[in-house]
Amino acid sequence: MTLTFTKKITKSNLGKADMHHCYITIPKRQVDPNNFFGKPNGKKRTIIDKLTGIPFEFTYSQNQSKKNKEHRLSSFLTYFRLVNAQVGDILCVEKLIENVKGKQKVKFYMSIIDNDSYFDNGEDNVELYEGAKKIIIVNKYERSRKARKKCLEYHGYNCKICNILLEDKYGDIASKYIHVHHLTKVADIGKEYIINPIQDLVPICPNCHSMIHKLNPMLSIEELKSRIIENEI
Structure with a gap:
């Protein structure tokens, strides 16, 4: 729960x-x-x-x-x-x-x-870097806001696992509310890398996001989809 x-x-x-x-x-x-x-x-x-x-x-x-x-x-x-x-x-x-x-x-x-x-309006062909570390007290993994925006522009706001659109369930309060999931965990990469917002990021709902990170290593999108299907049979 x-x-x-x-x-x-x-x-x-x-x-x-x-x-x-x-x-x-x-x-x-x-x-x-x-x-x-x-x-x-x-x-x-x-x-x-x-x-x-x-x-x-x-x-x-x-x-x-x-x-x-x-x-x-x-x-x-x-x-x-x-x-x-x-x-x-x-x-x-x-x-x-x-x-x-x-x-x-x-x-x-x-x-x-x-x-x-808060997203800036840069050029579309700008390379987007994800995971640049800065040592403050612990390692900081920077996240690109532009990468999140481009991911959602392409994939939309439906969860890629359960297909829920949160606005349909909760109304206006959930408009454009969704988590953006890294298909490869940023902390596991440990270095700066060029991110592809369409191939490396996907929108998933908070519940599916919790479940995908429940195991270590985390589940893949397809693995969690299979668990949902098996549970519904």
């Missing part, structure tokens, strides 16, 4: 200075924070970046103001810098619950969904 919430990134989320403890509030209209993360006890919660597989720790707490009892995840400054988050991008946080030998296992994943308005 997978639970998900999304949060649009604002200037305050990104922080105004190096000492700012960037935080996000958990949208109660989407999920019950206590059910999603447990009691806000000020302890760390580990969330894995889906692109790189790198785990990050965030403090989970609740604002004690009488007027505002919001639940918060704080200390996002490092993560937002590493993924080059911009105002208007969407942070997607997922809780994956599975049973392993009769015991419940829980993992948290997160990813940044680019806002199309």
